[in-house]
């Protein structure tokens with residue numbers, strides 16, 4: 001019985017993640033150079049709810065695909081690659097910023113230009129989905 005209760009509590013916690021508890025703060029990206037249309041979106045992610053959030057994936061308007069990436073240093077070189085699902089504690093926040101986590105976007109068509117807004121949606125464990133518009137900045141404004 002105790003096991004069953006624990007299982008039910010977990011299920012409830014996962015289902016209880018509410019889009020209203022998730023804030024995407026100041027999303028932006030640098031205008032991608034001419035070419036394949038790859039870019040990195042940066043933003044703050046705030047969890048105002050009472051259960052942990054787990055960022056699983058994303059969709060970006062006009063993009064072939066998008067994934068959470070992480071920059072890391074090894075042997076004096078900057079590398080980047082896919083990051084696992086990212087947890088954000090209840091009441092906590094996570095910053096996706098240059099040199100760290102970012103939302104990697106591949107194959108953006110048409111290529112967004114400085115001054116435009118790029119719509120995107122984040123997907124969380126439990127099914128919550130939150131959308132925002134990232135501001136496209138020119139090289140001089142970053």
Ligand SMILES: [Cu+2]
Pocket residue numbers: 040069070080081102104
């Ligand atoms: Cu990347």
